[in-house]
Amino acid sequence: MKTIEQPASAWMRLPSGQRIDLANPNPYAWTDHDLSVRLARVYRWGGESIHPIPxxxxxxxxxxxxxxxxxxPKPLTVDQELRELLHDAEEALLGFDCISKLKPLLGDPLREVSDRLSKAVAVRYDLPEWTDEERVEHKRAxxxxxxxxxxxxxxxxxxEISHVLGIIEPVLKVxxxxRRYECTPWEPWPSAVAVERFHVELLRLLGLRGRRQLPKLA
Known part of the structure; x- marks a missing residue:
């Protein structure tokens, strides 16, 4: 008997109870809160930290x-701010932040899955393409x-930052x-705090969608 080959799938449960197929991501499979929670649970630097939490x-x-x-040099538009906020949003769905030097070793499969998730995020939030100038300024930050x-x-x-990691951008002093959150400089936030602050900012920007520029923040 001939069997029907099923398309590849990689299902993941989301905090809301919804699910997403990482192999074929539906841009409307997750809620804004799902994205906020997942990003707060994905850690930078492979989870390494000199603090109690990453x-x-x-x-x-x-x-x-x-x-x-x-x-x-001039206020960013709503679309520009939203794109900055969501520049790593695919990692929320992928479930980890891959160390940059490891990505080439993992090769095309990781890149292809990440690209699909990035495109799903761009569709969901109607993000504009980066211009060359915008990409340079984003990368600098x-x-x-x-x-x-x-x-x-x-x-x-x-x-080590310059000679081992190969990062030549100067370390920030501030x-x-x-200032914005009146938090201890450079101290990682507890997950619940990161969820709330990211989610509030995401909803604020989505609420401002349609205005050409953001009002000045206090």
Whole structure:
């Protein structure tokens, strides 16, 4: 008897009770809260931390967004801010933040799954494509946050950051999140705190969708 070959699938349960097939992601399979919870449970630096808890991708995403706000010569649009906030959102669905130097060793399968999830996020939130200039500015903020996290959160020395990790962006002296959230600089947030702050910011930006520019934040 001839059997019918089933398409590959990789189902994952979500905090809301919904599920997503990571091999064929439906952009509407998750809730905004699912994304916030999952990003708060995915850790940077392979989970390594000099603090009692690791740094979440949710906190990192908010830091990159805040740094882009500070460094931008003019206020970012709602779409630009939303894209910054969600720049690592596929990791919430994938379930881990792969160490950058490991990605080439894992090869095309990881890249293909990550690309599918990134496209699903872009469709779900109607994110615009990066321009070349925007991508450069985003990367600058992303790498500056990474250099700073490496020192203040993961325990690498400044010499190791440049000579072992190969990160040449200078370490930040000021935590971009400290003033906004009145938190201890460079200290990882508990998961519940990261969930709440990421979710609030995501809903704020989605609520502002349709305005051409954001009002000035206090």
């Amino acid at each position: 740094l979440s991708v949710a906190q990192h995403s908010l830091a990159v967004l805040e740094l882009r706000r500070v460094w931008a 992303d790498v500056a946050c990474a250099a700073s996290e490496a020192l203040y959160c993961a325990g690498w020395t400044e010499h 935590d971009p999140l400290a």
